Each structure stands twice: as structure tokens, then as C-alpha cells.
Amino acid sequence: MAKKRTKTKKPPKQKIKKPSFKLSNQQKLVFGSLLVICGVWLCIALVSYFFTGEADQSVINTFPSRTSETRNWVSQFGAWAGEFFIQRGFGIASFIYSGLIFLSGIYVLMNLNKTKLRKHWFWGILITIWLSVLFGFFGNKDHILSGTIGFEINEYLQIYIGKIGISLLLLFGLITYLAIRFRVTFESFTNIFKSAKKDFENEISDLKDDLIIPVDNNLSEEAEAIKSAYEIPLQNDTPSQKKETEVIKDVAPLEVKVAQEEEKEEPNLEIEVKEVAEELSEKNNLADKLVEDFGQFDPTLELSQYQFPPLDLLKKYDSESITINQEELEENKNKIVETLNNYKIGIASIKATIGPTVTLYEIVPEAGIRISKIKNLEDDIALSLSALGIRIIAPIPGKGTIGIEVPNKNSTIVSMRSVIASKKFQTSEMQLPIAMGKTISNETFVVDLAKMPHLLMAGATGQGKSVGLNAVLTSLLYKKHPAEVKFILVDPKKVELTLFNKIERHYLAKLPDSEDAIITDNTKVINTLNSLCIEMDNRYELLKNAMCRNIAEYNKKFKDRKLNPNDGHQFLPYIVLVVDEFADLIMTAGKEVETPIARLAQLARAIGIHLIIATQRPSVNVITGIIKANFPARIAFRVTSKIDSRTILDGSGADQLIGRGDMLFTQGNDVIRIQCAFVDTPEVERITDYIGSQKAYPDAYLLPEYVGEESGTGIDIDISDRDKLFKDAAVVIVTAQQGSASLLQRKLKLGYNRAGRLIDQLEAAGIVGPFEGSKARQVLITDLAALDQHLENEI
Numbered sequence: 001m002a003k004k005r006t007k008t009k010k011p012p013k014q015k016i017k018k019p020s021f022k023l024s025n026q027q028k029l030v031f032g033s034l035l036v037i038c039g040v041w042l043c044i045a046l047v048s049y050f051f052t053g054e055a056d057q058s059v060i061n062t063f064p065s066r067t068s069e070t071r072n073w074v075s076q077f078g079a080w081a082g083e084f085f086i087q088r089g090f091g092i093a094s095f096i097y098s099g100l101i102f103l104s105g106i107y108v109l110m111n112l113n114k115t116k117l118r119k120h121w122f123w124g125i126l127i128t129i130w131l132s133v134l135f136g137f138f139g140n141k142d143h144i145l146s147g148t149i150g151f152e153i154n155e156y157l158q159i160y161i162g163k164i165g166i167s168l169l170l171l172f173g174l175i176t177y178l179a180i181r182f183r184v185t186f187e188s189f190t191n192i193f194k195s196a197k198k199d200f201e202n203e204i205s206d207l208k209d210d211l212i213i214p215v216d217n218n219l220s221e222e223a224e225a226i227k228s229a230y231e232i233p234l235q236n237d238t239p240s241q242k243k244e245t246e247v248i249k250d251v252a253p254l255e256v257k258v259a260q261e262e263e264k265e266e267p268n269l270e271i272e273v274k275e276v277a278e279e280l281s282e283k284n285n286l287a288d289k290l291v292e293d294f295g296q297f298d299p300t301l302e303l304s305q306y307q308f309p310p311l312d313l314l315k316k317y318d319s320e321s322i323t324i325n326q327e328e329l330e331e332n333k334n335k336i337v338e339t340l341n342n343y344k345i346g347i348a349s350i351k352a353t354i355g356p357t358v359t360l361y362e363i364v365p366e367a368g369i370r371i372s373k374i375k376n377l378e379d380d381i382a383l384s385l386s387a388l389g390i391r392i393i394a395p396i397p398g399k400g401t402i403g404i405e406v407p408n409k410n411s412t413i414v415s416m417r418s419v420i421a422s423k424k425f426q427t428s429e430m431q432l433p434i435a436m437g438k439t440i441s442n443e444t445f446v447v448d449l450a451k452m453p454h455l456l457m458a459g460a461t462g463q464g465k466s467v468g469l470n471a472v473l474t475s476l477l478y479k480k481h482p483a484e485v486k487f488i489l490v491d492p493k494k495v496e497l498t499l500f501n502k503i504e505r506h507y508l509a510k511l512p513d514s515e516d517a518i519i520t521d522n523t524k525v526i527n528t529l530n531s532l533c534i535e536m537d538n539r540y541e542l543l544k545n546a547m548c549r550n551i552a553e554y555n556k557k558f559k560d561r562k563l564n565p566n567d568g569h570q571f572l573p574y575i576v577l578v579v580d581e582f583a584d585l586i587m588t589a590g591k592e593v594e595t596p597i598a599r600l601a602q603l604a605r606a607i608g609i610h611l612i613i614a615t616q617r618p619s620v621n622v623i624t625g626i627i628k629a630n631f632p633a634r635i636a637f638r639v640t641s642k643i644d645s646r647t648i649l650d651g652s653g654a655d656q657l658i659g660r661g662d663m664l665f666t667q668g669n670d671v672i673r674i675q676c677a678f679v680d681t682p683e684v685e686r687i688t689d690y691i692g693s694q695k696a697y698p699d700a701y702l703l704p705e706y707v708g709e710e711s712g713t714g715i716d717i718d719i720s721d722r723d724k725l726f727k728d729a730a731v732v733i734v735t736a737q738q739g740s741a742s743l744l745q746r747k748l749k750l751g752y753n754r755a756g757r758l759i760d761q762l763e764a765a766g767i768v769g770p771f772e773g774s775k776a777r778q779v780l781i782t783d784l785a786a787l788d789q790h791l792e793n794e795i
């Protein structure tokens with residue numbers, strides 16, 4: 001029996017959080033002052049080198065030596081630093097380095113923004129090179145101005161582009177620097193030129209004025225014209241008034257000057273336009289500046305020390321690698337060929353792909369064989385192979401073959417550890433990646449929950465649903481920071497998800513007044529679902545105000561500091577609602593649960609709320625049409641009947657599975673067979689313990705308050721206690737003939753709580769009817785006249 005072991009992939013390194021070099025305040029003081037001192041020391045050494053460098057030349061070669069004496073003001077090290085930076089380095093431009101070191105010290109001491117410092121260093125280094133090349137260009141033999149580097153670069157460039165080339169290159173460097181660093185544009189050049197021209201002309205005209213006073217003939221043509229205009233009334237003047245005229249004559253050129261100036265104001269107009277443009281971009285600039293100063297907003301900052309659970313917490317199984325049983329393969333192949341031959345179906349070729357629990361035999365039938373014929377023989381083939389769980393895929397989508405899946409005699413466990421460690425999962429860029437298990441070709445199957453966008457899971461008892469749910473949750477725990485995702489767990493069986501209680505303050509969301517984050521009581525589920533609907537509405541409002549289409553865009557904008565937290569904006573974590581035993585919930589709460597679930601399923605995809613619903617009984621009264629329509633992604637573990645399989649998958653197949661995590665996954669079109677990753681309770685316990693022992697948020701993520709049905713009636717009956725906006729609210733509701741709190745929120749610009757209270761008061765006053773689930777309340781008053789009458793009668 002030839003046994004061959006397939007290669008097991010080396011688990012890639014566990015994703016470790018980047019080490020953060022955060023210094024304590026004391027360390028900052030020490031490190032910062034060290035840098036400041038180094039900067040000053042280097043500056044002294046460099047200055048001294050200009051006076052003592054030549055004398056110290058002989059000592060530099062013996063450095064470091066106790067016996068040698070140097071004249072540098074900061075001794076041997078100073079002499080060496082001078083030689084290194086000035087002579088062998090960048091020449092006089094090396095002073096920039098001492099400045100940069102000094103500046104770095106100041107930045108560390110004053111805890112200033114490091115991105116700016118990085119910029120200073122970047123530009124500092126470039127300027128040093130540019131200056132040393134510039135000095136090298138003008139050349140000096142002892143390299144004291146350009147340093148060896150500047151000199152050598154010059155020498156090198158001269159060979160290839162010559163002196164003219166270097167000077168043009170230097171000019172280009174200068175222009176680039178001015179353009180990027182000081183945002184100088186071509187217009188600013190022309191503006192400078194224009195204003196210089198204007199000044200020059202002003203000077204000239206001033207000069208002219210000086211000349212005009214004594215000599216009238218020097219006036220320009222325009223000035224002449226204006227001057228003559230002034231002269232018209234003066235033409236008939238008597239000689240006695242001549243003196244006055246002369247005074248006016250003197251004033252006339254001044255008038256001309258003003259007129260000339262007004263004409264030349266035009267360039268100033270351009271400048272005004274520019275100012276407007278700058279103002280418009282100010283808002284974006286503010287966001288850019290904030291990002292520049294403080295960096296992008298980091299949602300994980302509050303739990304910046306949070307460590308993701310290491311891989312070691314997950315169990316390694318011995319029987320993980322697939323073994324190929326040649327005998328079994330041969331036997332199955334013969335049986336398939338034989339059975340098909342019995343029905344006169346010839347086979348052109350057959351190929352086997354061995355998966356963890358199932359082997360796929362891909363058959364290419366001979367030409368002229370009808371596919372439906374093979375499909376109809378499913379049961380006969382299963383019988384002759386005497387195996388449970390045979391599934392026939394005719395044809396395999398995308399391939400011209402027919403697939404027959406036959407369970408392996410010895411199945412291998414797909415450990416959670418192997419799928420989490422897979423490169424596919426570790427490097428996935430998905431928003432909510434889930435490592436579900438391994439496909440038939442032994443590839444790790446990773447899907448994005450955010451794309452699904454909701455998941456329906458069904459399977460008979462004991463077939464692997466709870467393990468599947470745990471696999472989903474574990475995947476997210478290994479990939480998402482507590483700031484990025486929150487779970488709402490509904491567990492009517494009370495035992496399946498209790499372990500997640502330990503991570504309540506890290507990963508769970510709950511209603512403000514509830515004690516336990518994991519919901520086991522069906523009445524609380526209704527409140528939570530309705531509260532989630534409010535959260536959805538609130539999130540849509542935020543997205544609308546931020547002009548974003550989905551949560552990813554919104555969060556990106558928020559991280560880029562383009563949204564103001566003072567306007568209610570905040571980083572939105574994904575919310576994953578997990579409901580185990582959905583059938584139980586539907587049986588006890590019916591429509592009250594179905595309606596908010598359907599609403600969430602229809603609308604919540606864009607705002608990052610995703611639902612995972614698991615049920616033992618996938619019958620049509622549990623998975624209704626509305627729910628089915630909104631849950632395109634489905635997972636079917638083994639079910640007991642073909643009808644159940646049809647309900648969950650819209651086709652048969654789930655009844656043919658072998659159980660123990662063998663599942664079918666569909667996202668609308670293809671059905672993929674997967675062996676679900678196995679994660680045992682002790683593993684989940686280790687993970688939750690690990691996370692739970694770390695620093696947490698003060699409380700679980702709080703969902704919006706939901707004013708339930710029971711709290712609606714009988715409150716605020718006292719007329720004097722009514723809200724100031726009671727009358728306005730009544731008018732809004734009666735005019736619109738729609739008793740909803742969200743209408744009041746919109747029309748009167750109120751928060752949800754106040755709108756809810758107003759609705760309660762309107763109910764108590766008999767203006768709107770009682771709470772009707774997610775439907776708007778009935779309005780009991782038909783028009784405004786009747787409302788006035790109603791309110792008058794109250795008093």
C-alpha cells in the first residue's frame with residue numbers, strides 16, 4: 001500500500017503587532033537632551049575645524065590615540081567629526097546635519113509631530129547634497145566648501161553632462177525644491193515680475209511727476225488730455241486768476257497718476273481671485289494639516305497594547321495531513337466505471353482530487369452521453385459504491401466534466417489552526433475575513449462576511465453548526481481588533497456561546513440597561529433587534545451627512561480626519577449579529593423577530609451590520625421567503641431530508657453530506673463543498689481567556705436605547721410635564737398622518753430619545769395609537785382642527 005504524504009504548508013508567522021517605540025516622558029527628556037547636546041557639539045566641532053582642521057591633519061590618521069594632541073575645540077572626536085563631515089563628506093553644507101540633530105532633540109523634548117521631523121530630514125539631506133554639488137561646481141581644491149562628495153559628484157557629472165549640464169541640473173534642483181517645499185508656481189514668478197514691473201513704472205511715473213511740475217510738455221498723452229479737460233473752464237480766466245490756474249495745472253498730473261494707478265490695479269484683481277480659491281480648499285487643507293500634525297486617526301489607540309491571540313492557543317492534530325490510499329482510489333474508480341458501464345455510459349477519462357473528507361472523481365464521459373442520464377444514476381452509483389454522502393455534480397461549473405464526490409474511508413480533521421495559519425487568511429485584505437475550512441482540493445476557503453453580506457446556516461443536530469459558528473467568530477477574533485468589530489450574540493440554548501462572555505468589554509455589544517451581553521432571553525432579542533434597527537438608521541444618517549456610500553468609505557474619511565467628531569461622527573465598528581437556534585426564536589416571537597431581521601437584512605449591508613443566523617430546522621415557516629431573499633449566502637450542514645436541503649440551498653445535496661463539519665456553501669450561484677474547520681470548546685476557552693485577560697474598554701459597545709412596548713403607555717400623563725415641543729410634534733404627526741419617532745427626529749431635529757418620549761406623550765394624550773413593532777403608529781386625530789379641539793378639551 002503506497003502511502004504518500006501531501007506537503008503540509010508551514011504555518012506563516014503569527015501576525016504580531018508592530019513594535020511601537022513609545023518613550024516615556026523621562027526617556028524623552030534624556031533622549032531629547034542627548035540629541036540637542038550632540039547637535040551643539042557637532043556644530044562646535046565643525047566650526048572649529050575651519051580654524052584647526054589643517055593643524056589636526058596629522059592627528060586624524062592616528063585617531064583614536066591617547067597620546068596625540070588636537071587643537072580642535074572639542075578635541076579628538078571633534079577633529080575626526082570635522083574631517084569626516086566637512087573634508088570627506090559634504091563640506092560646509094554639513095552644518096545642516098548638526099542643525100537637524102539639534103532639531104530632532106527639540107522635537108523629542110517637546111513631543112512634536114514626527115512626520116514633520118521626517119520631512120525636515122528628507123529636505124535637509126537633499127539640500128546638503130545640492131549645496132555640496134553647487135560648491136563643488138565652483139570648485140576649490142581642498143574640498144573644504146564642497147567636501148569630497150560634492151567634488152566627486154561634480155567630477156563624475158562633468159564627464160557625462162559637462163559644466164553647462166551641471167548648472168542646468170542645479171537650477172532644476174532649485175526650481176523643484178522651491179516648487180515642492182514652498183509651493184511656488186509659475187504664476188507666483190510672473191506675479192513677482194509684474195509687481196516689480198509695476199513698482200518700476202511707479203518709480204518712473206513718480207520721477208515724471210517730479211519733472212512735470214517744472215516742465216508741462218513732459219506730460220504723457222493721456223495726462224495731456226486730462227490736463228486739457230481741466231483747462232477748459234480755465235480758458236476764459238482773467239489774467240488775475242492765472243496763478244490759481246497754475247496751481248490746478250500742478251494738481252492735474254496728480255489726477256492722471258491716480259487714473260493710471262487704477263488701470264494698473266488689474267493684477268491685484270487676479271490676486272483676489274486666488275485668495276477665494278485658497279479659502280475654498282481651506283477645509284481640505286485643515287484635514288490634511290490635522291493628518292500631517294497628528295497622523296491618521298487610529299481607532300485602536302485606546303487599546304493600543306492589545307495583543308492578538310497567538311496561534312499556539314489552537315490545537316494541532318496529528319491526523320491533519322491527507323494520506324492517499326491508492327487501494328481505495330483504485331477500488332472506487334473501478335466501481336464507478338463498472339456502474340456506469342452497466343448503464344451503458346462510457347468514460348473517456350477519470351481524475352481524482354483528494355480532499356480532507358471527500359475525494360472528487362472527475363469524469364469525462366464519451367461523446368454523445370447525456371448528462372441527465374448520469375445525474376439520474378446518483379442513487380445507483382451510491383449503492384454500488386456502498387457509501388454514504390455521494391454527491392454528483394453534473395457538469396462541474398466551468399469545466400466540461402462530471403464530478404462524483406465520494407467520502408474517504410479515513411477522513412482528516414481540518415484544524416482551525418491550519419486555516420488561520422494559511423497564507424490566504426493571514427494576508428487577506430478582506431473587511432471581515434472568515435476562514436471557513438478547506439475545499440475538496442484541500443485549499444483553505446476564506447470568504448468575506450462583509451461581501452456576503454448575511455449568512456444563513458442550517459443543519460440537523462450534531463452536524464457541526466455550533467463548531468461552524470465558533471469557526472466564524474474565531475476567524476474574526478484572529479483578524480480584527482476590538483475597535484473594528486463587535487458581536488451581538490443570541491444564544492437561546494444558553495450554553496453554546498457563553499464562553500464569549502469573557503470578551504464582553506472587548507468585542508461584544510449590548511443594550512444599555514442589560515446586564516449580560518450574551519442574549520439568552522427571547523424578549524430581550526426583540527429589544528436588541530429593534531435597537532439594532534435604530535443603530536442602522538443612525539448610521540445611515542451619519543453616512544448621509546458625510547456623503548459616503550458605505551461604512552468602509554465613511555471610516556476612511558473619518559481616519560483621514562475629514563469628519564468632525566463634534567458633528568456626531570465617530571469611527572464605526574462592524575457589528576456582527578449571531579443568532580443560534582433561529583427556529584426557537586421564530587416559534588416564540590414570530591413576526592416581532594422576523595420583521596426587524598428582515599429590515600436589517602435588507603438595509604444593513606452598507607453600514608456594516610451583518611447577520612449570521614443558524615437553525616436546526618430549515619423549514620419554510622422558519623426560513624420564510626423574506627428571510628431567504630435577503631440571505632444569499634448559505635451554509636448547509638447535513639440535513640435530514642431533501643426538502644430541508646431544498647429550503648436552505650434551493651437544491652438537493654445537503655441531505656447527502658456525511659456530517660461532522662461536512663458542508664455546502666453557496667453565495668448565490670455555485671455550491672462548494674467544504675470541510676468546516678474544527679475548533680473545540682477548550683480552544684475557544686483559551687482564546688477568550690487570552691483576550692479577556694487583557695486591558696478592555698470600560699464597558700461593552702452600547703447599542704442605542706430602545707423604548708420597548710411595555711414602557712410606552714401610561715407615562716408622562718401629567719399635562720404639565722409635557723415636552724415644550726409637544727404641540728409642534730402633535731402638529732407634525734397629524735399633518736403627516738404618520739406616528740413615527742423618526743419623522744419627529746427629522747422634522748424637529750431631535751435626538752432619538754426625545755422623539756421617543758414625545759411619541760409616548762402623544763400616545764398618552766390619545767393622539768397616536770399604541771406601539772406596533774417596526775410599523776409606524778396609527779394617528780388617531782384626522783386633521784389639525786380636530787387636534788385643536790382635542791387639546792382644548794384636555795384642559
Ligand SMILES: Nc1ncnc2c1ncn2[C@@H]1O[C@H](COP(=O)(O)OP(=O)(O)OP(=O)(O)O)[C@@H](O)[C@H]1O
Binds near residue numbers: 461467616
Ligand atoms: N468541522 C468538524 N470537524 C470534525 N468534527 C466535527 C466538526 N464539526 C463538528 N464536529 C463533530 O460533531 C460534533 C457536533 O458538532 P456541533 O456541536 O457543532 O453540532 P450542532 O450542529 O451545533 O449540534 P446542535 O444543533 O445539537 O447544537 C462535535 O462535537 C464534533 O465532534
